[in-house]
Amino acid sequence: MDYETPQFFRVMQYANQADRDVVDMVSGSPDWEPPESLREGLVEYARGEPEQFQYPPSVGLTDLREEIAGRRGVDREQVIITNGAGEANHLAMSAGFERFPGSEILLVDPTYPYYAGRASLLGADTRYVPASGDGVPDTETVRECVREETSVIVVNSPNNPLGVTYGEETKAALVDIAETYDALLVSDEVYDHFDYSGSFTSALAFDSPNRVVTNSFSKSLAITGWRVGYAVFPDRQGPRGDLFEDARTRHMLTTVTGSRPAQAAVLHALRETGPAYYEGVRERLRDRITVFTDALDEVGATYTDPEGAFYVMARFPAFPGTFESVELLVDEAGVAGMPGEAFGESRSDWIRFALVSPRVETAADRLAGFL
Amino acid sequence: MDYETPQFFRVMQYANQADRDVVDMVSGSPDWEPPESLREGLVEYARGEPEQFQYPPSVGLTDLREEIAGRRGVDREQVIITNGAGEANHLAMSAGFERFPGSEILLVDPTYPYYAGRASLLGADTRYVPASGDGVPDTETVRECVREETSVIVVNSPNNPLGVTYGEETKAALVDIAETYDALLVSDEVYDHFDYSGSFTSALAFDSPNRVVTNSFSKSLAITGWRVGYAVFPDRQGPRGDLFEDARTRHMLTTVTGSRPAQAAVLHALRETGPAYYEGVRERLRDRITVFTDALDEVGATYTDPEGAFYVMARFPAFPGTFESVELLVDEAGVAGMPGEAFGESRSDWIRFALVSPRVETAADRLAGFL
Numbered sequence: 001m002d003y004e005t006p007q008f009f010r011v012m013q014y015a016n017q018a019d020r021d022v023v024d025m026v027s028g029s030p031d032w033e034p035p036e037s038l039r040e041g042l043v044e045y046a047r048g049e050p051e052q053f054q055y056p057p058s059v060g061l062t063d064l065r066e067e068i069a070g071r072r073g074v075d076r077e078q079v080i081i082t083n084g085a086g087e088a089n090h091l092a093m094s095a096g097f098e099r100f101p102g103s104e105i106l107l108v109d110p111t112y113p114y115y116a117g118r119a120s121l122l123g124a125d126t127r128y129v130p131a132s133g134d135g136v137p138d139t140e141t142v143r144e145c146v147r148e149e150t151s152v153i154v155v156n157s158p159n160n161p162l163g164v165t166y167g168e169e170t171k172a173a174l175v176d177i178a179e180t181y182d183a184l185l186v187s188d189e190v191y192d193h194f195d196y197s198g199s200f201t202s203a204l205a206f207d208s209p210n211r212v213v214t215n216s217f218s219k220s221l222a223i224t225g226w227r228v229g230y231a232v233f234p235d236r237q238g239p240r241g242d243l244f245e246d247a248r249t250r251h252m253l254t255t256v257t258g259s260r261p262a263q264a265a266v267l268h269a270l271r272e273t274g275p276a277y278y279e280g281v282r283e284r285l286r287d288r289i290t291v292f293t294d295a296l297d298e299v300g301a302t303y304t305d306p307e308g309a310f311y312v313m314a315r316f317p318a319f320p321g322t323f324e325s326v327e328l329l330v331d332e333a334g335v336a337g338m339p340g341e342a343f344g345e346s347r348s349d350w351i352r353f354a355l356v357s358p359r360v361e362t363a364a365d366r367l368a369g370f371l
Numbered sequence: 372m373d374y375e376t377p378q379f380f381r382v383m384q385y386a387n388q389a390d391r392d393v394v395d396m397v398s399g400s401p402d403w404e405p406p407e408s409l410r411e412g413l414v415e416y417a418r419g420e421p422e423q424f425q426y427p428p429s430v431g432l433t434d435l436r437e438e439i440a441g442r443r444g445v446d447r448e449q450v451i452i453t454n455g456a457g458e459a460n461h462l463a464m465s466a467g468f469e470r471f472p473g474s475e476i477l478l479v480d481p482t483y484p485y486y487a488g489r490a491s492l493l494g495a496d497t498r499y500v501p502a503s504g505d506g507v508p509d510t511e512t513v514r515e516c517v518r519e520e521t522s523v524i525v526v527n528s529p530n531n532p533l534g535v536t537y538g539e540e541t542k543a544a545l546v547d548i549a550e551t552y553d554a555l556l557v558s559d560e561v562y563d564h565f566d567y568s569g570s571f572t573s574a575l576a577f578d579s580p581n582r583v584v585t586n587s588f589s590k591s592l593a594i595t596g597w598r599v600g601y602a603v604f605p606d607r608q609g610p611r612g613d614l615f616e617d618a619r620t621r622h623m624l625t626t627v628t629g630s631r632p633a634q635a636a637v638l639h640a641l642r643e644t645g646p647a648y649y650e651g652v653r654e655r656l657r658d659r660i661t662v663f664t665d666a667l668d669e670v671g672a673t674y675t676d677p678e679g680a681f682y683v684m685a686r687f688p689a690f691p692g693t694f695e696s697v698e699l700l701v702d703e704a705g706v707a708g709m710p711g712e713a714f715g716e717s718r719s720d721w722i723r724f725a726l727v728s729p730r731v732e733t734a735a736d737r738l739a740g741f742l
Contacts (some may be wrong), residue, residue: 002542006684025423027426029422029425029426030421030425031421031422032421033421034421034424034435039417039418042417042632043414043417043418046410046413046414046417046636047410047414050401050402050403050404050593051400051402052403053405053593053594053595053596053597054398054400054594054596055398055400055595055596056596060478083454083598083626083627083629083630084626084627086624086625086626086627087625087626087627090417090624090625090626100676113558114624114627117620117623117624118624118625119622121621121625133520203735222421222424222427223424223632224425225423225424225425225426225427225628225630226424226630226631226632227454227626227627227628227629227630227631228630249488249492250492252488253457253461253485253488253489253492254457254458254461254489255454255455255457255458255461255494255598255626256454256455256457256458256485256598257596257598258454258598258630259454259596259597259598259599259629259630259632259633260596260597260598260622261413261597261630261632261633261636262630262632262633265417265632268684357390
């Protein structure tokens with residue numbers, strides 16, 4: 001997996017240069033409105049006093065940390081605000097790799113490619129546990145894969161690229177495995193607001209010095225470009241208080257602090273946005289999933305049941321998950337997806353479709369018509 | 372130098388808990404207004420289309436890179452937008468340490484403490500070249516200090532903490548030294564808009580594959596908390612195109628991209644802000660410098676002639692640059708500065724005063740009265 005020239009650039013470029021109209025189902029950027037209060041929050045901030053334009057605390061605005069801590073049922077002191085979930089994830093993986101024994105980071109295949117890139121930046125070896133047939137890793141298989149060399153285990157639920165959600169039992173087992181094998185579980189939960197199954201469980205449900213949760217507002221508030229994320233570390237007074245300290249130091253030395261306008265607007269939006277906004281977005285995505293999977297059913301494609309996030313991964317016998325297949329679908333069907341091989345080996349025959357386009361219905365019709 | 376619990380927190384805390392009114396001359400955050408167009412730019416962005424809220428290119432908004440490249444006389448492809456100069460500096464130091472031989476990073480003593488922290492994060496040894504009597508490093512001394520082990524040389528002009536500006540000859544010699552000894556010169560120029568001597572020369576004036584310039588809008592637009600900075604790397608087609616590639620990869624994997632609201636507003640402000648704004652700020656600072664150094668003259672203190680940035684470093688025979696002295700000045704004079712020992716050894720007897728307070732005159736009166 002080549003993270004240096006992300007493969008979606010290649011697909012996007014191909015789709016943009018195509019001779020025909022193409023529905024973009026490649027990128028994972030929401031195509032819907034953020035809550036109105038987010039815009040208000042930013043305007044209000046823009047009109048503030050000059051001292052509000054200066055450095056916030058390195059670990060983030062105190063009120064924002066407090067707001068997040070209250071929602072997640074943790075202590076404010078466990079929360080660090082980051083430049084998106086990307087930085088949160090990097091800080092958690094770095095701290096875990098530094099503090100837990102072992103030279104290896106365990107990922108689930110298929111995986112979000114940046115995890116592998118971050119592991120490589122740390123000089124860690126990567127080892128993969130394949131997702132089972134239903135898309136969730138079998139915890140017994142995980143247990144078999146973990147070994148003395150395992151320092152960090154990274155999971156993502158609701159999952160990109162598979163669109164599945166790991167339930168309570170799976171998360172409990174993953175925390176237990178991390179504890180048993182003296183490793184750190186990094187649970188990336190950026191799609192936590194996009195659970196259609198009702199089975200999503202945060203790793204925070206299991207108090208443990210062996211787990212860090214990373215998250216962001218990129219998806220839940222439809223602002224991937226604003227870069228406000230966070231990590232929740234184990235109790236700072238507990239046996240793994242060193243993880244927070246490591247992350248805090250690295251954050252301070254590498255980015256100093258996150259961007260304050262975005263932090264201030266997110267705080268305002270969190271306070272002012274009721275459940276109806278999130279439910280409305282889920283409703284829209286549920287409709288898209290139905291339309292799209294109906295078309296997949298019609299053409300007899302295999303697909304992983306989308307219980308969360310906003311991706312559908314499907315397999316068409318005539319079009320394995322290669323760039324060539326994806327390019328063919330761009331040219332012939334006018335639909336651009338991501339080749340499965342970009343996410344690892346276990347689903348390299350599959351293609352991922354991101355449902356963040358207002359033209360999911362058009363895409364479904366085109367695929368049904370072409371196939 | 373302990374960068375983990377920055378020493379200014381300790382001083383600030385002491386000043387805040389003092390029984391009396393204290394003029395804060397500790398932190399380096401501007402106390403003046405940003406240009407009005409910056410606020411406008413943010414409000415305009417807040418009212419934009421939702422697609423403008425999504426990921427910008429990882430290396431930054433194309434128009435912002437273009438705008439910066441045009442002003443700096445470089446190619447847009449050499450510019451990477453970062454989460455403030457802090458990240459720019461970290462990326463440049465990391466890439467240099469990775470690509471140039473040697474295990475050592477050379478810093479000027481006294482130094483901005485984060486450089487030492489970043490070197491330590493990279494596992495590099497640090498070596499110090501003392502600033503000469505006038506505050507500028509003597510280039511012959513630098514040449515003597517550089518050795519085979521030197522991988523990266525970091526300088527800052529206009530300088531924090533000394534308030535001096537390195538002229539053309541010094542900068543030319545530093546670039547030459549880097550070339551001669553196969554090292555990378557990282558020239559941090561965040562105070563470039565605060566040159567009162569007219570002698571400031573950017574390292575960009577000397578085209579070389581051995582220098583990277585880092586900068587930000589934190590000081591020039593009075594927005595330390597917005598986190599918009601940049602680095603200018605050597606020609607990407609040249610012998611050191613690998614430096615940009617290293618930085619781009621690290622940036623992508625650790626922060627993904629910088630915050631877009633701040634980038635958009637900075638772009639607007641750059642386009643709309645004329646020289647009068649910057650000149651007005653310099654005028655204000657020149658006045659403060661005069662008032663403050665007059666008081667220092669009055670009490671017979673030694674100080675480094677402030678030609679740039681917004682710091683004055685001074686020595687009072689009875690108050691060496693320790694925390695104890697600083698605390699005494701807080702209690703007895705009602706003025707808080709930073710102990711010189713926080714910046715290294717060569718000026719550990721000195722105290723740094725940041726002129727970013729509307730009460731510089733009060734501070735000057737108090738010091739003159741007390742001493």
